[in-house]
Amino acid sequence: MKTHTEYLTIQTQQAREIRAITEDVKAALKKSEMTEGLVLVGSLHANAAVVLGLHEANFLEDLQAWLEQLAPARDDYKLGRGFESNASTVLQSILAGAQLPVSFSEGRLDLGPWQELLYVEFDGQRPKRVVLKFIGE
Numbered sequence: 009m010k011t012h013t014e015y016l017t018i019q020t021q022q023a024r025e026i027r028a029i030t031e032d033v034k035a036a037l038k039k040s041e042m043t044e045g046l047v048l049v050g051s052l053h054a055n056a057a058v059v060l061g062l063h064e065a066n067f068l069e070d071l072q073a074w075l076e077q078l079a080p081a082r083d084d085y086k087l088g089r090g091f092e093s094n095a096s097t098v099l100q101s102i103l104a105g106a107q108l109p110v111s112f113s114e115g116r117l118d119l120g121p122w123q124e125l126l127y128v129e130f131d132g133q134r135p136k137r138v139v140l141k142f143i144g145e
Contacts (some may be wrong), residue, residue, distance in 0.1 A: 012040035012142040015052075020132035024072065028063045029138065033110070034117060036140045040089035043115040045144015052139055055097040055131040057104035063124040071128075075100040093125045097130035104128050112144070 014036040018027060033049060049058045061067060078100070085095030110125065111118040119125075127138060 009045075009143065009145060012036075012042065014039070014142075016127075016138040016140065016141045018127055018129070018133050018138060019135045020129045023129075023132050025129045025132055026063075026068050026071070027127045028124045029058075029127045029131070030063075030117070030119070032138060033125055037112055037115065037117065037142065038144065040142045042112070042142055042144045044113055045111070045142060046143040047110050047112060047117075048107055048139070048143075049125060050111060050139045050141070051101070051127070052137045053101075055101050055129075056099045056136050057106055057128040057130070058108045058138065059104050059106060059126050059128055060110070060119075060123055061126055062122055063126060067073055072105075075103055078103055094131050100130050101128070 016029060016032050020027070028143065033047060036045065051058050061071065079096045081096045085091070085093050087093055087095035087098065
């Protein structure tokens, strides 16, 4: 068994943004020269997430609305008390998930026809990193 690690640096243009990263992960898989195994896709920030979903405008709006409903921006969070708080963005990233395992077979990601790996930024406009940790053969 071998491992391969790569990092993506993502610079969003907006504070809240969702970006497809499937092609980036496919390129890293090709570079790894592995054909069978798992890749762990993980956000290295407390206010960002990675999810497996649809890269479709209505779904992306629904996802953001759902997360905002579950962890709305409020002034009464203890995190950041007395300062501008990003507690809601950290809570939303916990709900969405910081890490996601994806299997691959015959050198291809095991994704369904509509599935996309998505980077979800909750508090952006500065460079953030995503780790890709491949384990396999």
